[in-house]
Amino acid sequence: VPTKQTAVSAYYQKLARNQEENDLLSMQNLQPWWTGFMARAQDRRLNELRTCVKIRRCFQILLDEKNGLLRRISQRCLWPDFNTVTQRSELVREVLFLNDTILSMRLIRVKLVLLRCEVCDNPSPAKMTSPNSAPTPFTNPSSPKIQKWESLGLTLIHEFISEEEEEVMIGAFHSVYGENTSFSGRKRLSQHFGYHFDYTTFGASETNFTPAPEYIQEFLPRLPVQEYLPDQFTIQYYPPGAGIPPHVDTHSMFGEALYSLSFGSAVPMAFRKCTTNDARRMRLPKRSLTNNPTTSQTKDATPAETAESEETWELLLPRRSLLLMTGPSRYGYTHGIKSRKTDIIDGETVSREGRYSITMRTIRRGAEIGCNCDFPGVCDQRIREEQAAAERTDE
Ligand SMILES: O=C(O)CCC(=O)C(=O)O
Ligand SMILES: [Fe+2]
Incomplete structure (x- = not known):
């Protein structure tokens, strides 16, 4: 030793x-x-x-x-x-x-070496529990905080919010619960702003609206996509070990840009390219994003599903970072967080801590509802059209 x-x-x-x-x-x-x-x-x-x-x-x-x-x-x-x-x-x-x-130049022959920090500054993301490494991002040296995976439409902005902002958000999240509330369960806790997320339609409520608090309004002008801004915000608290099943956010109901702002602690997000299995599952009757076992998290994995899990790679979302999903990562990949108490980050076993996120989406309304993405297999709009066509031929 x-x-x-x-x-x-x-x-x-x-x-x-x-x-x-x-x-x-x-x-x-x-x-x-x-x-x-x-x-x-x-x-x-x-x-x-x-x-x-x-x-x-x-x-x-x-x-x-x-x-x-x-x-x-x-x-x-x-x-x-x-x-x-x-x-x-x-x-x-x-x-x-x-x-x-x-x-003041009081030194002679100094040599300085700045090493890159694996988590904050390394162009190749941290090696995670999942055996597959995340693809290598592109970082423009003039904006070292921003990592981009162009072919996936994925962007990760480090230090998007300050420590002070993070503190305010954590305080505000907890302030709405009574003194005796326990935050240590296995379940996620959610708060909704803007038009509330509707867990039955996987879209946004028409009527249930809560104005976004100031701490959200403040960072909206800093979001990378300014052409349209989110109007549906879900703040979630994940107790240590909690996750969210792999899913694709509803295509037709929300604009292309999907955001996830992480705070409190870092967590790996798992991505996997959608397959025909996902397409099949999306055509089954019920789907759910709750913590109940879902069609996307069957208990006994079939060989095909095992093969799929081998395709999964994880990206560490550091605290205070903003993830933007567009294009393939938005429409053609599942994203989720594995439920587990520890993660392996660069070979070290790290215990999960409580993590908060703000998921931000822009609601499509009226004529904007719909989707013509490049991933019809997992597109709710295409599935509805297919089913309507099938019903017409049945008649
Ligand atoms: O917590 C997160 O970062 C992601 C949550 C998510 O994917 C969702 O609510 O659709
Ligand atoms: Fe999502």
């Missing part, structure tokens, strides 16, 4: 071996690089340092051996146990100090 010290030094040596020459900044370009980095840090990086579970991978500073203080920071960043809140806030203070020091 390697000791902590040898583990640390092996880790350090491995990192050092992996450094590319151009990661090491010379003194000439250090200052502009650092200024740029700090500008982003105000917005994002220091935030990550405070909250990121992978903090030791976020930030590594290789130092001139002459500078004892900075070497100390470096070692601390690399320490594998470096993940307590106190240590993080200490690091934040030291990074700010380092900033002053660098800007």
